[in-house]
Amino acid sequence: MAYVNTNFTKVSESYLFVEVARRIRSYQEQHPDAKIIKMGIGDVTRPIVPAVIDALHKAVDEMATAEGFHGYGPEQGYAFLRDTISNFDFKSRGLDIEPDEIFVSDGAKSDCGNIGDILGVQNVIAVTDPVYPVYVDTNVMGGRAGEWDGVRFNRICYMPCTMENGFVPSLPTEHVDVIYLCFPNNPTGTTLTKNQLKVWVEYALKEKAIILFDAAYEAFITEDDVPHSIFEIEGARQCAIEFRSFSKTAGFTGLRCGYTVVPKDLVAYTEDGKAVALNKLWNRRQSTKFNGTPYIVQRAAEAVYSPEGRAQIMENIAYYRENAKLMKETFESIGIPAFGGVNSPYVWIKTPLDSWTFFDRLLDECRVVGTPGVGFGPSGQNYFRLTAFATHEATKEAMDRIKNWKL
Numbered sequence: 001m002a003y004v005n006t007n008f009t010k011v012s013e014s015y016l017f018v019e020v021a022r023r024i025r026s027y028q029e030q031h032p033d034a035k036i037i038k039m040g041i042g043d044v045t046r047p048i049v050p051a052v053i054d055a056l057h058k059a060v061d062e063m064a065t066a067e068g069f070h071g072y073g074p075e076q077g078y079a080f081l082r083d084t085i086s087n088f089d090f091k092s093r094g095l096d097i098e099p100d101e102i103f104v105s106d107g108a109k110s111d112c113g114n115i116g117d118i119l120g121v122q123n124v125i126a127v128t129d130p131v132y133p134v135y136v137d138t139n140v141m142g143g144r145a146g147e148w149d150g151v152r153f154n155r156i157c158y159m160p161c162t163m164e165n166g167f168v169p170s171l172p173t174e175h176v177d178v179i180y181l182c183f184p185n186n187p188t189g190t191t192l193t194k195n196q197l198k199v200w201v202e203y204a205l206k207e208k209a210i211i212l213f214d215a216a217y218e219a220f221i222t223e224d225d226v227p228h229s230i231f232e233i234e235g236a237r238q239c240a241i242e243f244r245s246f247s248k249t250a251g252f253t254g255l256r257c258g259y260t261v262v263p264k265d266l267v268a269y270t271e272d273g274k275a276v277a278l279n280k281l282w283n284r285r286q287s288t289k290f291n292g293t294p295y296i297v298q299r300a301a302e303a304v305y306s307p308e309g310r311a312q313i314m315e316n317i318a319y320y321r322e323n324a325k326l327m328k329e330t331f332e333s334i335g336i337p338a339f340g341g342v343n344s345p346y347v348w349i350k351t352p353l354d355s356w357t358f359f360d361r362l363l364d365e366c367r368v369v370g371t372p373g374v375g376f377g378p379s380g381q382n383y384f385r386l387t388a389f390a391t392h393e394a395t396k397e398a399m400d401r402i403k404n405w406k407l
Contacts, residue, residue: 005141007140007141007142007143007145008141010140010145010147010148010153011137011140011141015133015137016133016371016375016376017040017041017371019375020040020041020359020369020371020372020375021041023359023360023363024036024038024040024363024369027363027364034367035367036363036367036368036369037367037368037369037390037394037395037397037398037401038369038390039327039368039369039370039386039387039388039389039390039395039398040369040370040371040385040386040387041371041387042186042248042345042346042387042389043253043389044247044248044251044253044316044320044389045389045390045391046251046316046319046320047251048250048251048252048255048300049250049251049309049312049313049315049316050308050312051303051306051308051309051312052250052300052301052303052304052309052312052313053300054303055299055300055302055303055306055309056255056296056297056299056300056303058299059295059296059299059300060296063295063296070295072291072292073292073293073294073295073298074292075286075287075290075291075292076100076102076103076104076283076286076287076292077102077103077104077105077259077292077293077298078104078295078298079099080298080299080302081104081298081301081302082099082100082102082104082259083099084302084305085099085102085104085259085305086098086099086101086102088305089229089244090229090231090261093228093229093232095229095231095232096237097231097261097263098264100264100279101261101262101263101264101279102259102260102261103259103260103261103262103282103283103286104257104258104259104292104293104298104301105257105258105259105260105286105290105293106256106257106258106293107245107247107252107256107257107258108214108216108243108244108245108247108258108260109134109245109258110258111243111258111259111260112132112134112135112138112212112214112243113134113138114285114289115212115241115260115282116138116139116142116144117285117289118268118278118281118282118285119142119178119210119268120268121142121143121144122144123144123177123178124144124155124157124174124175124176124177124178125139125144125145125155125156125157125176125177125178125180126156126157126158126159126172126176126178126179126180127156127157127158127159127179127180127377128159128161128169128180128181128182128185129152129158129159129160129161129376129377129378129379129380130161130187130188130373130376130377130379130380130383131180131182131376131377132182132186132187132214132376133375133376135180135182135212136153136156136377139153139156140153144156151378152377152378157172157174157176158377158378158379159172160379161185161188161190161379162379163337163339163350166190167185167188167190167339168190168192168196171199171200171203175207176207176209177207177208177209177210178209178210178212179200179204179209179210179211179212180211180212180214181197181200181211181212181213181214181230182213182214182215182216183197183213183214183215183226183227184217184218184220184221184226184340184343184344184346185340185344185346186214186216186217186344186346187346187348187371187373187376187380187383187385188339188340188346188348188383188385189324189339189340189341189342189343189344189345189346189347189348189385190339190340190344190348191221191223191226191343191344192226192227193225193226193227194225194226194227194232194233195225197227197230197233198233198234201230201233201234201235201236201239201240202235204239204240205235205238205239208269209239210239210240210241210266210268210278211230211236211239211240211241212240212241212243213229213230213240213241213242213243214242214243215228215229215230215242215243215244216243216244216245216247216248216258217248217343217344217345217346218244218249219248219249219313219314219317220248220317220320220321220343220344220345221343222321222342222343223342223343226343229242230242231261231263237263237265237266238263238265238266239266240263240266241260241261241262241263241266241278242260242261243258243259243260243261244258244259244260244261245257245258246258246301246304248345249304249313249317250301250304250309250313251313251316252297252300252301255297255300256293256297257293257297257298257300257301260282262278262279262282263279264277264279266278266279319392320345320388320389321345321388322392323345323388323389323390323392323395324340324341324342324344324345324346324347324388325341326395326396326399327341327347327386327388327395327399328340328341328342328347330399330402330403331347331349331402333403334402334403334405334407336349336350336351336352337349337350338350341388345387345388345389346385346386346387346388347385347386347387347388348373348383348384348385349383349384349385349386350382350383351373351382351383351384352382352407353382354374354381354382355372355373355374355375355380355381355382355383355384356372356374358372358384359371359372359384361407362384362402362405365405366398366401366402366405367401368398368401368402370384370385370386370387371384371385371386372384373385
């Protein structure tokens with residue numbers, strides 16, 4: 001008899017965005033002529049920029065020659081990309097992150113889930129609420145979440161982030177071991193200042209906890225006091241792992257590339273109190289379970305940092321920021337509180353209805369799709385997320401429909 005990992009039976013049968021897609025599909029079947037504008041899933045629409053495409057073509061051509069062919073590469077990433085990331089994303093900001101602390105992967109989502117492989121099942125997990133579902137679901141699958149009580153999992157510490165507290169989570173009143181922070185935040189689009197993030201680093205150092213910091217949206221930051229990296233905070237090398245993605249920054253949602261920073265200073269502990277370096281454990285995990293990001297994709301990622309690539313990518317980011325600005329202003333103009341959209345491609349609105357009712361009415365009456373806030377956690381009830389990744393034309397049309405909506 002073969003047995004399953006019963007933790008998988010504790011997660012909902014349908015991942016949030018699968019359920020969104022199911023409802024759209026059902027509506028489209030009933031209304032085949034409806035022009036639906038999708039602003040729910042955070043997939044980009046702008047093409048990959050020319051500098052990156054040129055690098056991709058060149059790498060493909062290399063693979064067709066005996067001299068340029070690349071087979072299995074280093075599981076941690078090629079030195080040319082790790083060196084570039086170290087210099088551009090960190091050392092240019094005065095942050096001492098070395099190439100061998102950087103692990104290139106197929107995306108931040110994978111790493112956010114896989115990091116649990118090197119963390120003990122007894123860890124107490126804390127998440128902001130609402131939260132990116134992967135953080136919770138992968139801990140359920142890993143056996144750290146406890147039991148579902150109909151609202152939340154009883155071994156996870158949920159830290160509410162709502163309009164009332166300015167979307168700034170309070171420190172846990174109980175001891176926790178692993179803290180997930182995503183800023184700029186998905187789904188709320190809000191941020192922490194350097195002083196606000198410093199509080200979390202100090203807490204983690206005091207409690208010997210680890211912060212898992214998702215910085216996937218740092219390229220959208222416009223305000224000076226918002227940190228691009230947790231390693232801008234003194235002491236973070238001793239308590240934090242950072243995840244980065246090229247998906248939203250450079251449009252790699254289809255190419256798939258990201259990276260994770262695991263400082264060599266960072267340790268966790270065995271049951272008998274022995275300190276173990278997590279950089280070595282993550283390296284061992286990747287070497288065992290991952291064969292590396294394709295060479296051609298890593299050459300494309302390297303081109304993101306070229307002067308041409310950077311300029312072209314920032315044009316795309318500015319394009320999405322314009323969409324976010326229009327969305328935020330539109331909702332505010334009709335009296336619906338809107339948040340985010342300044343340092344983030346997400347706009348988070350406070351709805352007058354429960355989240356799924358708002359979803360259904362927005363789809364049926366405006367033919368616009370977003371994501372119900374309650375899908376991100378109990379504190380997301382009566383909130384709703386929209387993304388800025390549609391075209392200008394689609395975004396304007398969606399906002400025009402909403403302006404005329406009799407809610």
